Amino acid sequence: MKSNLFNLGLIMTGIFVFTSCHSNAQSNDNKRQKERPSVEEIFKKMDANEDGKLAKDEIKGPLKRDFAKIDLDEDGFITKEELEKAPKPERKGPPRDNR
Incomplete structure (x- = not known):
């Protein structure tokens, strides 16, 4: 009986650790995606x-x-200087609640 409880506790601890690590990794991925x-x-x-x-055939997305x-x-090319001066693209996604 004690062995079964110990094993159950060990399994539950493993599940908790796994889900915590997985959740933290997803959170870090989301943060990286938000940074330009x-x-x-x-x-x-x-x-x-x-x-x-950058020529038009080298780029994708908002650029x-x-x-x-x-x-x-x-001139048909985007230079670093032009890109630095470029307006930032509008983000697509759900509107933010700015309370």
Whole structure:
């Protein structure tokens, strides 16, 4: 009887630890998703030919959608300077309750 209670307690403790760790990992992932990448990170990820500028075929997401707004000199490329000056894209998702 004591052995069964001990085993049950051990299993419950294991489940608690697992769910706590899993929940914490999801919370950290959500925080990382909310942070906007830096200009350097964007170029490192998207500048496929490493020429220091982004062509429309190298990019995706809000950058591609707003390419014309960001490409201030209309040369067909986005430079780091243009990206730093670009308006921040509006976030999609549920409205926040700002009480």
